[in-house]
Amino acid sequence: MTDAMERMPELEEARLRFAQEWEEGRRPTLEQYLRRYPHLGGELVDFVAEFLQMEAGAVEAPAFAREDDLALARIFAALEPAPPTLAQAREAQGWTVGELARKLNLPDLVALRLEKGALREWPAYLEQKLSELFERPLEQVRRMLLSAAPARSAGAHYRAVGKPRQAAPQARTFREALEECARQGKLTEAQRREWLPEGGPEQP
Amino acid sequence: MSRPDVQDRVFEQGEAERQVSGLRAHLREAERLRDRGDAAGAARAEGRAREVRDDLVARLVPRFRGYARRMLPGPELAEDAVVEMGLELCRRLYVTDGRYGYFEQFFNAALKNMILDGIKKVRRENGMDETGRPATAEYTVVSLEGRSAGAEEDAAPLAERVEDPTALSLLEERLGSLLLQRLMERLPSRRHAQIVADRWNDMDWDEVKDRAGVSLRTARNYYNQAVNCLREIARTERWTE
Numbered sequence: 482m483t484d485a486m487e488r489m490p491e492l493e494e495a496r497l498r499f500a501q502e503w504e505e506g507r508r509p510t511l512e513q514y515l516r517r518y519p520h521l522g523g524e525l526v527d528f529v530a531e532f533l534q535m536e537a538g539a540v541e542a543p544a545f546a547r548e549d550d551l552a553l554a555r556i557f558a559a560l561e562p563a564p565p566t567l568a569q570a571r572e573a574q575g576w577t578v579g580e581l582a583r584k585l586n587l588p589d590l591v592a593l594r595l596e597k598g599a600l601r602e603w604p605a606y607l608e609q610k611l612s613e614l615f616e617r618p619l620e621q622v623r624r625m626l627l628s629a630a631p632a633r634s635a636g637a638h639y640r641a642v643g644k645p646r647q648a649a650p651q652a653r654t655f656r657e658a659l660e661e662c663a664r665q666g667k668l669t670e671a672q673r674r675e676w677l678p679e680g681g682p683e684q685p
Numbered sequence: 686m687s688r689p690d691v692q693d694r695v696f697e698q699g700e701a702e703r704q705v706s707g708l709r710a711h712l713r714e715a716e717r718l719r720d721r722g723d724a725a726g727a728a729r730a731e732g733r734a735r736e737v738r739d740d741l742v743a744r745l746v747p748r749f750r751g752y753a754r755r756m757l758p759g760p761e762l763a764e765d766a767v768v769e770m771g772l773e774l775c776r777r778l779y780v781t782d783g784r785y786g787y788f789e790q791f792f793n794a795a796l797k798n799m800i801l802d803g804i805k806k807v808r809r810e811n812g813m814d815e816t817g818r819p820a821t822a823e824y825t826v827v828s829l830e831g832r833s834a835g836a837e838e839d840a841a842p843l844a845e846r847v848e849d850p851t852a853l854s855l856l857e858e859r860l861g862s863l864l865l866q867r868l869m870e871r872l873p874s875r876r877h878a879q880i881v882a883d884r885w886n887d888m889d890w891d892e893v894k895d896r897a898g899v900s901l902r903t904a905r906n907y908y909n910q911a912v913n914c915l916r917e918i919a920r921t922e923r924w925t926e
Binding site: 489493496497500501503504508510511512513515516519522523525526527528529530531532533534535536537538540541542543544545546550551552553555556557559560573574575615616 | 722738743748749752756772775794797804805858886912916922
């Protein structure tokens, strides 16, 4: 029938031929197939019996699954790859941290800290920008950032005896990191306008 | 009469084949771009492939459900089969080395075989054999009711005792004349022929059992015995073209 069929195991080929003849409205008989594939006897009987049972009457079904179809949701969830980390997503694009920083219009240090999960309380605008940059849904971008972010805001250290002692804050807020860069003269005017305007970052 | 939002055919002739070809072209393009170091272009091509895939799956899920409910006992098993079929379809669509190239030529036929594979898999995973009977480790389950019903048959040649000639000729259409003759020689009763003919001619189990005047369990037993007979004939007869 075709090259594709010739490369198939014989039972697969027989099954496909039978189903295709059926689709074309020719009504193949089991006997014809037993003559064509005499050594596949039992398997052919099982296949034809199942096939005819499946084809017993038309299956009328909606043209599309509903959006809230649970089986469809299970399929899509299983197909969805686990989102990469921000660093993996950047590397997949072939960018350095510096290039990512320039695309986001952020200081290199802030981009690096973001990747390492050393920042918290980033603005929604950052998620939106990353979503456009990596062409990924917002939800995935959020998971990428959260998977890198520290579980506690400022790394409290606990000892076996005594009260918890507050450690020096390791995870800055996004804004604190930018302000630190500004103090060190590493924040350009364009970056300041975009990320530290009065009342929060500019919205697109 | 079919409702406007309900249809018997999912795709027009050639439509699905074109979609599968397009999807695989996007995947090959993504691979080519990635080899050239264009990761962003590759991601865009993969995104286009994903759109086609998601559209195909969303259109096929209701169809999978229809077949799964027909072939499996219980809605939970059917839903598991729907998921199994959806995932297996996606897996096969994403193979670009030609192994499943036939989806681009004979989509519906390939799909139906895949549906049957999915149903078999769910049966195996849920304590049934591949044909849907309880897996009994080769011990035979005997129906006492079936035995008493069969005892009523007289000894005249079976083909002469089939009351419904239409059913007989429909069965011949499915089997072929020699195979039908061999089957008639071996079937223990008229009911067996009636049941297998009705079942293979688009009749649902309720109608089949009512026409044969037996319980559903007996009807299924008779049907299974008839299929066993066919298997035996298929294995022992010399079939050559």
